[in-house]
Amino acid sequence: MNKYVNDFLLMFQFLTRIPVNISLKCEKENFKRGAIFLPLVGFIVGGIQWLIYMLFFKVTSLGIAAIFAVLSGILVTGALHVDGLGDTCDGFYAFKGKDRIIEIMKDSRIGTFACIAIVMDIMLKVNSLAYSSQYSSALIIIAVPVISKFSIVFLSFVGKPAKSTGSGNLFVGNMSGIVVSISAFIAAAIIYIMLGLKVTAAMFITAVIITLLVNKYSESKINGLTGDLLGANNEIVEIFVMLVYIALYKI
Template identity: 30%
Template sequence: MMTLKYQYQLFMLALGFFSRIPVPASIPYSEERMNQAGRYFALVGLLLGSLCALVYGLASSVLPASVAIIIMMVFSLMLTGAFHEDGLTDMADGIGGGMTLERRLTIMKDSRIGTYGASALVMVLLGKYVLLSELVKFEQIATFIIVAYTLSRAVAASLIYDMPYVSDADASKSKPLAQQQSKLELTVLLATGVVPCLLLSLPVAFTLVAVIIVFRFLFKRWLLERIGGFTGDCLGAAQQLSELLIYLTLIAWMVNGA
């Protein structure tokens, strides 16, 4: 089951699940395959980040940087169907508005958006715009986008490895990914997530990885305390928050002349 054809099929499943990019209808599907496809979550992020960087580059060649950023952000939302942003809002509503575990999980399944979710969504989108507006001042903006998209998805999917799944799998959009990852899948995921960091200087790359490790530890601990594990919405929130943290860390390096 380790042939190139099989791995290609797994990647296509991951691409179809985590983005709106069309994939061949002939790709075989099963819950086992979909679960294994999680190993390519970061690779999907690499592709999405590259496309977004390309869109920014094209837009910025004829438009002001601020307009190009908005265009890229809209393109990104369309590319993923706001998949991760939706998870962030649901998690914020559930954990922010629920006083018990059962209530928090119930709120997360509600498709309606509440005050906590709306506030989180506005702040994250605004945060991305502000941070990217600072990063475009530097020549490596395309690299920054690719690194952020790839590494943030790696840390989000890695939470599946050592955390219990606490939602109703039958009603969850992340049901195929709810099973525990194997060490091989985790290794592929993390290796893919870290490799783009090598496009940066080694001190910056090491700092990013260290910051993400700390974030993962704290976020995991927080989720365990709040809901006793993770849901698919929590993975989306992890991706969004870690992406912001990566941008923030890069800015800290750049503005200090690193």
């Protein structure tokens, strides 16, 4: 199998719950090379959400369509990023020190802060999606996961691992400038074709700023990043990108 096909399928298998019943090479180098395809994985996930949205919009209301679009994204990704957001909030707001924070983040049980974060995440996404698609293009549904997946690559590049082991280390500290550049080019090309230059620039500026802030905050809490932080950043970037997109059409 071509190494790039292998690495794309590896990313698709790792980040979604859509079956890929093929034996794939999954060394650290495969994850590094495969990271360039994360925006394409986001494009597929967003495409599924867009199809679900359009289907329900034709037979129900805009609000219900937005709910099912957000729900489909969670189901397709196996709630991977939402779980990361919840675990991060449980750990970060326990105020117990680095080791205890990481221990709490690894706990499969859900705490108060995780519950609040997940509810707010879903509410903000549903309302932002319903509003933005009403007043502009529903293609924002596809663009959002494209830019958020790029932010995972960028965060992995600028950050450092908080632990010596963990699934997050397949990405964190394993990226190169070339990988980030190619990933950025793919994401920018997709968003530009769908929504134009102004939206593309606004999304990238927002994603980069939020990602740098998340990285800085993570360093202050646990001296680095974990896989949960990658998922949390994905969710936070998606929310802020949609809010900025709405602001562009309100100004």
